[in-house]
Amino acid sequence: DAKTTQPPSMDCAEGRAANLPCNHSTISGNEYVYWYRQIHSQGPQYIIHGLKNNETNEMASLIITEDRKSSTLILPHATLRDTAVYYCIVRLIQGAQKLVFGQGTRLTINP
Amino acid sequence: GAVVSQHPSWVICKSGTSVKIECRSLDFQATTMFWYRQFPKQSLMLMATSNEGSKATYEQGVEKDKFLINHASLTLSTLTVTSAHPEDSSFYICSASRGTSSTGELFFGEGSRLTVL
Numbered sequence: 001d002a003k004t005t006q007p008p009s010m011d012c013a014e015g016r017a018a019n020l021p022c023n024h025s026t027i028s029g030n031e032y033v034y035w036y037r038q039i040h041s042q043g044p045q046y047i048i049h050g051l052k053n054n055e056t057n058e059m060a061s062l063i064i065t066e067d068r069k070s071s072t073l074i075l076p077h078a079t080l081r082d083t084a085v086y087y088c089i090v091r092l093i094q095g096a097q098k099l100v101f102g103q104g105t106r107l108t109i110n111p
Numbered sequence: 112g113a114v115v116s117q118h119p120s121w122v123i124c125k126s127g128t129s130v131k132i133e134c135r136s137l138d139f140q141a142t143t144m145f146w147y148r149q150f151p152k153q154s155l156m157l158m159a160t161s162n163e164g165s166k167a168t169y170e171q172g173v174e175k176d177k178f179l180i181n182h183a184s185l186t187l188s189t190l191t192v193t194s195a196h197p198e199d200s201s202f203y204i205c206s207a208s209r210g211t212s213s214t215g216e217l218f219f220g221e222g223s224r225l226t227v228l
Contacts, residue, residue, distance in 0.1 A: 034216070043115075043204050043219035044155070087154070097208050098145055099217055101155040 004088045009106045018075040020105050022088030025069040032091050033064060034099065035073045037084040037107075044087065044101075047073065078109045114138055115207050117220035124195055125228055131191045132223045134205030140185035141207035145217065146178075149202040161188040195227045 005023040012018040024033065034049040048055055048062045050071075055062040061074040075082055087104040091097070114137040124130050134144055142163050147155040159180050160168040167180035177199075179191040188207075192199055202224050206217040 036219075038155075041202070041222070041224075043117075043206075043222045046216040046218065049216060085154075097143060097217070098157055098160055099206070100157060101147075103154050 004090060004102050006086075006088055006102065006105045008103065009108070011108050011110055012075075012078050014080060014109050014111050015077055018078040018082065018107060018109070020073040020075075020086050020088075020107065021070065022073070023070045024088070024090050027068050027090050030092060033062065033068075033071050034089045034091055035060070035062065036087045036089065036099070036101075037082075038087070038104075039081075039084045047086075049091075078107075080109050080111060083107060083109045115141075115205065115218045115220040117203075117205055117223050119223060120221060121224040121226075123226045123228065126196050127194055129191055129193045130195055130225060131189055132203055132205075132225075134188045134190070134207070134220055136186045136207045136209075136218075139207075139209045141188075141209065142185065144182060144188040144205055144207045146180060146188075146190050147204045147206070149204060149222075155204060158190075163188075192225065195225070197227045200225055200227045 032049050032051050035047040036044040038044045048060050050062045064071045085104040085106050087101050089099050116135045118133045144161040146158045148158050149155045157170050158173045161180045161182040163182045163185050169175050182188040202222050204222045206219045208217050
């Protein structure tokens with residue numbers, strides 16, 4: 001699976017939009033971009049995923065660059081409960097469905 | 112959404128004993144489940160892929176005889192840590208795929224914290 005690069009930590013003010021970047025410059029055409037988050041001492045929670053088009057759901061928006069080498073997860077109105085480690089993962093479409101986690105970004109929402 | 116449940120959520124055991132952790136998909140059938148381990152302040156490390164009705168596939172460096180995985184039904188996978196030692200103390204997390212398509216997201220359990228004294 002292709003690897004991803006994320007900043008180790010970020011801060012964001014409560015109520016503002018949190019924009020989390022991810023580089024996946026070696027992504028191949030048959031790989032999706034997935035985002036998960038993990039709140040302390042809990043299992044990871046699925047947020048969103050996409051292939052090449054931008055995606056939006058009730059939790060977040062995912063912006064993928066045209067060349068697919070990077071993406072940004074956007075939490076439009078961050079709350080204190082959004083404090084977590086956010087993982088950007090690329091995952092093969094075919095074959096094994098496993099998720100291989102990198103180090104992620106520790107996002108802290110400040111009041 | 113789909114629910115994956117783990118039991119127990121935490122366990123303390125003596126060194127040398129074996130501990131079994133269960134992972135259940137509560138409202139869907141999971142042909143494949145995955146087991147992860149997470150040490151404090153570290154990311155999740157994939158240990159093995161559990162396939163219903165067949166032998167698990169272990170990641171490099173994970174001891175098959177120490178971490179026994181059984182996936183006897185489409186809703187249950189178990190991880191047994193045999194002859195546990197303090198260095199096996201960790202947060203163990205399972206996940207399950209609901210769909211056969213690889214575009215389906217994985218759902219994670221709440222995790223099981225093992226402490227070996």
